[in-house]
Amino acid sequence: MKFIHIADVHLGAEPEAGAALRGRRGREIWDTFEHVIDVCEEQNTDLLLIAGDLFHRQPLLKELKEADSMFATLNHTKVVLIAGNHDYIRSDSYYRTFRWSQNVFPLLEETPEYMEFPELETAVYGLSYHHREITEPLYDDLEPLGKQPFEILLGHGGDERHIPIDRRKLERSGFAYVAMGHIHKPQALVKNRIIYAGALEPVDKNDTGLHGYVQGEITEKGVRTRWIPCARRSYIHLELTVDETDTQRSVRNRIGQEINNYGNDNIYKIELNGCRDADISFDTDYLLQQAAESGNVLEVLDGSVPAYDFERLYRENRDNLLGKYIDRFRGCNEESEEYQALCEGVEVLLACRREGGGAW
Numbered sequence: 286m287k288f289i290h291i292a293d294v295h296l297g298a299e300p301e302a303g304a305a306l307r308g309r310r311g312r313e314i315w316d317t318f319e320h321v322i323d324v325c326e327e328q329n330t331d332l333l334l335i336a337g338d339l340f341h342r343q344p345l346l347k348e349l350k351e352a353d354s355m356f357a358t359l360n361h362t363k364v365v366l367i368a369g370n371h372d373y374i375r376s377d378s379y380y381r382t383f384r385w386s387q388n389v390f391p392l393l394e395e396t397p398e399y400m401e402f403p404e405l406e407t408a409v410y411g412l413s414y415h416h417r418e419i420t421e422p423l424y425d426d427l428e429p430l431g432k433q434p435f436e437i438l439l440g441h442g443g444d445e446r447h448i449p450i451d452r453r454k455l456e457r458s459g460f461a462y463v464a465m466g467h468i469h470k471p472q473a474l475v476k477n478r479i480i481y482a483g484a485l486e487p488v489d490k491n492d493t494g495l496h497g498y499v500q501g502e503i504t505e506k507g508v509r510t511r512w513i514p515c516a517r518r519s520y521i522h523l524e525l526t527v528d529e530t531d532t533q534r535s536v537r538n539r540i541g542q543e544i545n546n547y548g549n550d551n552i553y554k555i556e557l558n559g560c561r562d563a564d565i566s567f568d569t570d571y572l573l574q575q576a577a578e579s580g581n582v583l584e585v586l587d588g589s590v591p592a593y594d595f596e597r598l599y600r601e602n603r604d605n606l607l608g609k610y611i612d613r614f615r616g617c618n619e620e621s622e623e624y625q626a627l628c629e630g631v632e633v634l635l636a637c638r639r640e641g642g643g644a645w
């Protein structure tokens with residue numbers, strides 16, 4: 286029995302993407318979803334498992350129709366899905382009345398139910414969210430009923446407010462495979478057995494790293510899985526360490542090079558750190574605007590500190606507040622928070638002196 290397991294597709298989301306991609310990310314999520322449907326068709330996949338949050342919020346009727354029209358193209362694959370905390374079954378949800386294509390089997394009850402596929406010797410268990418939050422550990426005592434040789438649990442949650450799970454209980458429960466959703470970072474809780482497919486496409490700037498789906502096969506010998514990255518773009522948090530030789534121009538050029546190295550299709554958050562020349566300051570608006578020429582950039586943050594000659598500053602200011610301030614930090618390690626406080630304090634004191642005409 287060959288399956289593909291996806292989760293947290295969040296159709297209908299419009300993730301942050303930077304000026305050049307504004308309004309396009311939402312479409313890309315649909316395109317990647319369609320790509321997975323095409324893969325199911327090409328590979329004759331038996332089951333497509335969708336572990337919740339197929340939609341980003343209450344699905345519109347046109348969104349259900351759009352998704353179902355893709356499922357309807359599948360000649361072989363059967364689709365099983367549950368609703369997660371984002372697309373939970375509200376009292377007025379279109380999920381309640383929608384008529385799916387005949388190869389689609391939604392498990393929309395609030396309590397566990399199962400769907401049997403005798404021709405695949407498989408049964409799939411699951412339940413759907415009817416509220417935004419479920420704090421009871423509903424999966425902890427769930428056990429397969431032995432209806433079919435291969436029994437799968439489709440689950441969504443795993444944090445405190447969304448069906449907390451006990452990994453060991455779940456491991457002992459007897460399901461051949463547990464297809465999890467909700468945590469956007471792909472990960473295996475138990476190798477080949479309990480897996481978070483991760484968000485199909487990153488939907489938030491903190492969904493860094495690669496995204497994709499799980500391809501698996503269940504035989505009498507057990508389960509084998511492979512994780513396939515397929516997302517169109519990644520969010521990358523880029524840290525750039527500056528030193529005393531850097532200027533606005535050199536940092537601009539280095540950001541451009543980094544974006545070229547990591548890929549112009551990706552979406553960046555850039556943070557400067559390290560010690561800059563004390564006479565240089567970086568204009569982050571300018572750097573953001575320039576970086577946008579090379580790629581998709583959400584923000585440029587400047588966390589660099591000026592590299593002061595503290596000994597000289599101390600000698601020149603030993604009788605005033607600046608000198609006394611520097612003296613308090615004598616001997617602190619350059620990697621420490623104290624050093625950070627020293628740099629930032631000196632920066633403020635010097636700025637005050639410039640603006641205030643010299644007196645503290």
Ligand SMILES: [Mn+2]
Pocket residue numbers: 337338369370371441466467468
């Ligand atoms: Mn979720």
